[in-house]
Amino acid sequence: MSASAAAQEAAMALPPVDAVPTVLCVDDEPNILSSLRRLLRPAGYKVLVAESGAAGLAILEQQPVDLVISDMRMPEMDGARFLALVCQRWPRTIRLLLTGYADIQSILDAINCGEIYRYITKPWDDNDLLLVVRHALERRALEQEKLRLEALTQRQNEQLKALNQGLEARVEERTRQLKTMHEAAVAANDKLKQNFVTTIKVISSMLEMRGGNLSGHARQVADLARRVAGHLKLDGKEVQDIFIAGLLHDLGKIGFSDDMLATPLTMLHGDALGLFRKHPARAEQLLMPLQDLRGTAAILRAQLERFDGNGFPDGLVGLQIPIGARILALAVDYYNLQQGAMVQRHLRPDEAKSLILDASGKRYDPNVVQAFRQLVDGGAGEEAPGGVEVLSGELVPGMALARDLVSREGLMLLAADHVLDPRMIQQVQDFEAKSGNRLAIWVKPFKSTP
Incomplete structure (x- = not known):
């Protein structure tokens, strides 16, 4: 048994502190026992008597006793022998010795073997004896209360330890739950962002179907604008707004007639030119209800502004123009010049580049022109797609697209990062078979499961 358990057991075995104290008087002289009984009972004590040490031990075995008063000579x-046995068997019982003046050696034996609390000489003074008994019992009560409090403290400490361990376990479990919920929320948010961008790409493809542009024109503009923004070290949110603005840069032209869409910008005059100049503001109005596209809407509104202040619709000058709009204007013009949307003929890439460089500081921001020139001159005019190109027959479930899967007509079939499953792979293969054209399929590095 541990020390703490033994202390608790001993404390629980003791009678309550406020119980009537029991005093056992042991003496072979009946008159001495009678005197002690007459003295102690009126003081509020329960008095037991025994005429020998053996009788006293028998009483102690039957009931608890708080204090023993024993004569020396029996x-x-x-x-001394009797009190030594009491000390061994009932150590918490207070022990007093009655003795004569000449019993010095007996007193020493009782002190050493019986560990008595006090000795009282015969004949005794009643008041002194009562005072010694009272002090002895008070001391025992204090020791008993001390043991009780120690046992209570021990139990409470063990309960507190158990509660702390349970609390730690609950905290760990709740932490794991919150981590799982957070990871699920992050994954759901990433999925929403991916779906959001995919939706924008679908809308962009729908705009191209009517605009007469070459397939993939909006993605080319958006990609160039994004790379210029990255070269200028803009933050992630600005880069995304610029990329989306590139995909939707023709959104305001949705109400244009087919003839107007097919007419180069330099051939527009009068009302047609005025209507064209309003398309950025119309694009902004269409996107204003979407809180997440407010930045993109501001870029689209300012895409026809000029660095020298001669643009539309607000005549902004220089750095008053949003940086995204300054980048988008260059990217749009670079590809429009090559596709005949600005002038009557299709320019070569180097001719389009030359016109843009000549307009630096007038139509375009010189810093944006410099970034564009570094990208083009560095051989980054067309960024190589990431991942590995594969045939449709090489596709396996679990592969993720490294770039958008686009049809020959420019329609986006699947967005980048889409994870292929058996049903989708079959649809891609069926599309190739029916169209008679091989798709350019780029997937991220993939390790098949053995």
């Missing part, structure tokens, strides 16, 4: 078993 036949068969003297007080």
Whole structure:
């Protein structure tokens, strides 16, 4: 048994502190026992008497006793021997010795073996004896209360330890739950962002179907604008707004007639030119209800502004123009010049580049022109797609697209990052078979499961 458990058991075995104290008087002289009984009972004590040490031990075995008063000189078993046995068997019982003046050695034996609290000489003074008994019992009560409080403290500490362990376990479990919920929320948010961009790409493809541009024109503009923004070290949110603005740069032209869409910008005059100049503001109005596209809407509104202040619709000058609009204007013109949307003939890439460089500081921001020139001159005019190109027959479930899967007509079939499953792979293969054209399929590095 541990020390703490033994202390608790001992404290629980003791009678309550406020119980009537029990005093056992042991003496071979009946008159002494009677005197002690008459003295102690009126003081509020329960008094038991025994005429020998053996009788006293028998009483102790039957009931608890708080204090023992034993005579020294008794036949068969003297007080020192009796008190020594009491000390061994009932150590928490207070022990007092009655003795004569000449019993010095007996007193020493009782002190050493019986560990008595006090000794009282015969004849005793009643008040002194009562005072000694009272002080002895008070001391025992204090020790008993101390043991009780120690046992209570031990139990409470063990309960607190158990509660702390349970609390730690609950905290760990709740932490794991919150981490799982957070990871699920992050994954859901990433999925929403991916779906959002995919939706924008679908809308962009729908605009191209009517605009007469070459397939993939909006994606080319958006990609160039994004790379210029990255070269200028803009933050992630600005880069995304610029990329989306590139995809939707023709959104305001949705109400144009087919003839107007097919007419180069330099051939527009009068009302047609005025209507064309309003398309950025119309694009902004269409996107205004979407809180997440407010930045993109501001870029689209300012895409026809000029660095020298001669643009539309607000006549902004220089750095008053949003940086995204300054980038978008260059990217749109670079590809429009090559596709005949600005002038009556299709320019070569180097001719389009030359016109843009000549307009630096007039139509375009010189810093944006410099970034564009570094990208083009560095061989980055067309960024190589990431991942590995594969045939449709090489597709396996679990592969993720490294770039958008686009049809020959420019329609986006699947967005980048889409994870292929068996049903989608079959649809891609069926599309190729029916169209008679091989798709350019780029997937991220993939390790098949053995």
